[in-house]
Amino acid sequence: MTLNTVWAEIPMSDTAKNTKNPIRGLLTAGVRPQSTPRSTKSIINMSMGDPTVYGNLKTPVGVLEAMHKHLDSYKGHGYGPATGLNVARQALADKYSDPENGVNYTSDDTFLATGGSGAIELAMAALCGTGDSILIPRPGFTLYKTQAVSRGIDAREYDLLPENNWQADLAQMDSLIDSTTKAILINNPSNPCGSNWSKQHILDIIAIAEKHRVPIISDEMYEQLVFSGQVFYSTASLSKNVPVLTIGGLAKIHLVPGWRIGWVIVHDPINVMNSVKAALVNLCAILNGPNTTVQLAMPEIFFGDFNAAHLDFLKKTLEENARLVEKKANSIKGLRAITPQGAMYVMILFDPDVFDDSINNDSDLFHTLLWEENVEILPGDIFGLKNSMRIVIAPPKEILAEAFDRIETFCKRHYKN
Ligand SMILES: Cc1ncc(COP(=O)(O)O)c(C=O)c1O
Structure with a gap:
């Protein structure tokens, strides 16, 4: 031979x-x-979109202190559970529960990810497979399309209208949904638009999702980062009948994009998301969770007085x-x-x-x-x-x-x- x-x-x-x-x-x-x-x-x-480039916006000292403490404890250097350390998952459940609006998370509803990017990937992959479609905003954060196309998911774009405070074209959104559509992805406040939607607009989108029985993925990486006179509304807190997968992360608010901590939180007001939660457990096993030292510090990062x-x-x-x-x-x-x-x-x-x-x-x-x-x-x-x-x-x-x-x-x- x-x-x-x-x-x-x-x-x-x-x-x-x-x-x-x-x-x-x-x-x-x-x-x-x-x-x-x-x-x-x-x-x-x-x-x-990295707020740390010029050094004028600094990671809060309280965040650094929490990290030092947990680095020195030698408790955050091992592998953690794939879905996240319980202390981090519980911190997420505590921070994002909104009992007044009927949102009561347990740690099992939360999933740690590698940055907001990893969280988008988890949420999209849990809901959509090859041949399915997903609605994404245009203009929108480029990773939505990148990730969808990479997985053979049909990314259908609904327009955000600059003259209408970048609100979504609701009629178009409604018309893009068919039997292949597995999720409507929204992003509020928006990258790249810098907009913050009104409560009514989010309710209108929830109504479309409810009409078609399609869950929402709500990317809220910039939650709370709104200017004078504006109120930020979390989609989950407004949704009584539509399941919402909320995407979040430490990158922008806590000024640590390089720490790569993000999460998906499942809001399931009508108890139809047990398989999707099982899917998230399966998918988390691919990467075995993000940085454990940061996860240990999350209670202090979230609830420290400095916030x-x-x-x-x-x-x-x-x-x-x-x-x-x-x-x-x-x-x-x-x-x-x-x-x-x-x-x-x-x-x-x-x-x-x-x-x-x-x-x-x-x-x-x-x-x-x-x-x-x-x-x-x-x-x-x-x-x-x-x-x-x-x-x-x-x-x-x-x-x-x-x-x-x-x-x-x-x-x-x-x-x-
Ligand atoms: C809307 C939005 N979602 C998700 C991400 C990704 O976050 P991360 O950098 O934590 O992966 C970004 C980052 O710019 C973003 O703007």
Whole structure:
């Protein structure tokens, strides 16, 4: 027998081929070379939804102290149960139960995950398989589509309407549901829109879900992160007859995205989710749960006295930044910011007709702005909305102000004559 000693390139699996995260793809691909010289100014990053990039928004000391304590205890270094340590699951049940609204969780209703991303994966996989469909928002967090497509799930997008405070197009949502639809995914407050829905709008979505007997996955990574005059409503607390899988995580509120702690909580007001909970138990066994030291610290992280002051500071800072970005953007011809109400983002619409031929679309804007001014935003089309850009408002004010000075210079350079 003769051995073939020459190896061909080993092919990629079909799953990997179908798995594309447009944000990571864009940011790792680098800048598209242009004919003008590359800017030598320092880079300004308003692209990554990571609030820790500039160091102005710091993880609360109480969170760090809890982590130190549990690191030093030597009790958080082993494997934990796949669904999460009981102390963490109980902390979640205690924090998110809302008895006044009939929401009474036990630790068995909660499932720890690797970040909010892992929680989305758990919830989606528990409800949907190949050939099923799921409704997702457009514009929306890119991972929803990435994960759905990777698993052969048909991701059907319902529109969020900028002129209507980014509320969902309810008629369209209703029309997209058929017998293959296993979940309606909503995200409130929204990435990328920075919107916070009214109680009535969430109730309207719950009514659609009830009509079709479809559960809701409610991504609430930015829960409570809303600006003055706004009230955040958790979908589970409003839902009397529709099961809700709530997604949450420590990343944004506690400013520890790298710690990779997220969760799914099952609200089952009509007792139809026992199989889905069993599915979550099965799926958690694939990765055996996230970081155990952080899980041990979760009671202190959730219930420490520092939380109220921290949340106030975070909301105030983000709101001031949002107003600054909105004002600056609206003073530049061709740009229009949609007033945000929460989360960490401002969506800015741009009018390609006022710009010269080098700025025809979102991709042109992204690459040319990065090349000429070293300002990194994210093009709105990767979230599903053309002629827009998403700005992360977590950087310090002076950095945001400098970024918009550069954006103004850039726009002036590219206006059509
Ligand atoms: C709406 C939303 N859901 C989920 C996630 C993922 O969270 P994590 O970074 O903890 O995986 C993000 C992160 O940006 C997000 O914006």
